[in-house]
Amino acid sequence: MRDGETKRDIRDTDLDRPALEAALARIWNTPEGLWGALATVDHKIIGRRYVITAFVFLALGGVLAMLMRLQLAQPEARVLGPDRYNQIFTMHGSNMMFLFAVPVMEAVGVYLVPLMVGTRNIAFPRLNAFSYWIFLAGGALLWISFVLDMGPDVGWFAYVPLSGPQYGFGKRADIWAQMITFTELSALAVSVEIVVTILKQRAPGMSLDKIPLFVWSMLVTSFVVIMAMPAIMIASSTLILDRLVGTHLFNPAEGGDVLLWQHLFWFFGHPEVYIIFLPAVGMVSTMTATFARRPVFGDLAMVMALIATGILAFGLWVHHMFVTGLPRLGESFFTASSMAIAIPAGVQIFCWLATLWDGKPIFKTPLLFVIGFIVTFVIGGLTGVMVASVPFDTQVHDTYFVVAHFHYVLIGGAVFPLLGAIYYWFPKITGRMMSESLGRSAFWLIFIGFNMTFFPMHILGLQGMPRRIYTYQPDMPWHDLNLFVSVSSLILVAGFLLFFFDAIRSARRGLPAGDNPWDAPTLEWATSSPPPSFNFSYIPVVKAANPLWEQPDVLAVAGGLRINSRELIISTVASAEPEAREASPRNSIWPFVAALATTVMLISSIFTPWAVVWGSIPIVVALIGWFWPKGTPEDES
């Protein structure tokens, strides 16, 4: 049967180039219109959607930040009341962490990883579509609730007992918890896709030592997600159980424990920081190599540092609980491990600096963001080492020092690299360049605005200003600095607005980019900009770590795939020897339907536990529709 089929099939090698591209487009393109938009499984369309949605959440979170800064600009301001303020800082933190920072990194991975490893689609493309809809539903749940004055008000880590049944009235804490379930579900799904894409769908010849650093970073990140996110899913589900059906996990009166919540949360929450940071590290390495015009110095050390960070990330969570009165010995251990993680970070920074030093750096906008990142992240790392020591942390815990610290790490360590990465990959995604001059201005506004906004917060913290207060009295010595911070945040916002303006304008009117405007070495630049639906006309064959530098004019490729069905190459884990041809699923509406059914079930289960029972029936139906063979060539082969 298989041999007979081989003869009937049309192979890519049977056609000339235009005919081949037409045939591939026929089989891979997403049709126009609403149906196509809902049913698509193209990782580029989904990745782009994911990125844009996450940036919308960034903007919304930014609006909340500005409201907070408006309120805090002067003592006893009346812009926001205490209840609204509680909702807003909770929304800001939860939105930034769960709806912006983690998803945006996953999203860039969804878009880039398949291109960088030279395959035609991500593994489990329908799961990928599903994960986007689930993410969107989780975000909508949070924001719609907020608009209805039902936004969570318990802080982004929702400590019990405040969030428990005793104090957390109404449904606010449940909405926080279920938003977590949505976003973690989608992040876990994406992580499995990315791991399998990287392990099994690499272009022939891309052995472990030839995997681009960004891809490595996504691999490590995905494993961290897989090991860390179950903790928060257990935490959020048990919180809902405590609140809805009267379990007592977090109730000390009945043998439960409030610190258990903190353990579960931070067992996830600390690795979360690295889930955001490691992809950023991968972006930085990629951009540094391209603009220094040489491969990254010490790339083996880089990979080792990534893996070490990923592992160490799980040994730090207790440093968020230093003031809860844990045993002294335990605290010393977590101080030591928190300081130890500075070592792989130091190795990476050394390697980037060495790369720049030894290369011939070209200071385009992405590289500016890289340098802004290095400076900011070093400051954030230093204050991190400071708060890792228990006596110091006891002083500044829950003050603006900590707010300053984590914004240096989060914005410096992740948002700067991300903005650089957008400038860097925008031409690939849209086929057009962003403006170099606007980019420079945006960078300087953001960099200067950021430091002016957040550096003084260190001082405010040392002066004793607590975080999460909605106002302060005039006799406190804080108002000058607070006013300064609030005014400075306008500069920061101006920078972001300029960035958004540039991105939107350039998407329509930017200069045409060509395939490889930066003369970069990795495979995503070997195809056109934007890439066709099938990514590559032929699957590349890789012989070097920087294929487009080592062989600038010709791309070695593999022929022999069928073109009357979606097909790609499966290769071995270590050496990427081709092992099999594999069908890749077609577009399908079922992931969307399954996501709708899941949404109904999850939201209803905030109100009644029986929703888990009846709500599961439509999910099962949708999943059967999803997996039942439809007789397409992909199903039958």
Place this chain on the structure above:
Amino acid sequence: MKERIVADVSRLSLHGTGSASTTWWGTLGFMLIEATGFALAIAVYLYLMSIAATWPTDAPTPDLLPGTLVTLTLIASVLPNYLVSQWAEREDLRKVRIGLVVMSILGIVPLIIRAFEFYALKVNWDTNAYGSIVWILLGLHTTHIITDLADTLVLAALMYTRHGRNRRRLGDVQDNAMYWNFVVVTWLPIYGCIYWIPRL
């Protein structure tokens, strides 16, 4: 960019099995996620035990009988499960069909006994934290049995249609069998926690 064809993949087999298939790896990935979840739930159990004055708290030790019966059924199911996987490997559709029916029954039986297990705990989920965590452990594992049973039922139905005769679907049968082994293996530490730790 100019392309030069340097490799020919036309002779590669269509759809690899085992570690050459993406679904196999995907199943492994989800198993890793769920194993982490189970490990954490067990850690919560041990944590609550470590701070409790008595364990089980305000409740008798749970009855051994239903839980042990479930354990024995699950262990016994491993052999037919292995055989189904072997038959799927050899593409023996007739035996796979029978095997999947048997495995469906072997998924339903422990679920029925499981209902009695909840009674045998002799504590309610809302009695105290001890009751909550044993119900959660048992509930978590029950959803796993249900999930795999649903998958087995759908695959069994599929095997009786024209879509059954297909290596890809038979690979799904093998992955499903692997997942069932996982359901069995994860039960053992939970069984130990719920029934034996209170007896130590």
